Amino acid sequence: MGILAWILIGLIAGAIAKALMPGxxxxxxxxxxxxxxxxxxxxxxxxxxxxxxxxxDGFFDLSTWVAAVAGSVILLALYRLVTGGRHHHRHV
Structure with a gap:
């Protein structure tokens, strides 16, 4: 499967991961x-x-999509762990 197909799958998997983990x-x-x-x-x-x-390597194979979404959820969770403490709130 070509790099463009992986990018497309990744974009959709990222949107699915975001829907599964809103915030x-x-x-x-x-x-x-x-x-x-x-x-x-x-x-x-x-x-x-x-x-x-x-x-x-199959664009339409379920295993490809499950793996991509699982990887995206893992990275989104790690990203939130790393950046979670960096929000600065202003108290008035």
């Missing part, structure tokens, strides 16, 4: 898209490493 995140839609793309790649890699899947 405000610093960075907005750009960060969510980047997390989705990286999450798709992470999910594919984890599928190979943890489950011995030779290749997740």
């Amino acid at each position: 405000k995140d610093p960075g907005g839609i750009i960060i969510t898209m980047l997390i989705g793309i990286a999450g798709g790649l992470l999910g594919g890699w984890l599928g190979k490493v943890l489950f011995g899947v030779d290749s997740i």
Whole structure:
């Protein structure tokens, strides 16, 4: 599967991850898209490493989408852990 297909899957997986984990995140839609793309790649890699899947290469295969969404959810959760303490609130 080509890089453009992984980017498309990642963008959609990022949107699904955001829907599964609603809330405000610093960075907005750009960060969510980047997390989705990286999450798709992470999910594919984890599928190979943890489950011995030779290749997740079918755009319409359910395993491809599950792996991409799982990777995106993992990265979104990690992103929230890292950036969670950086919000500054003004007290009047």
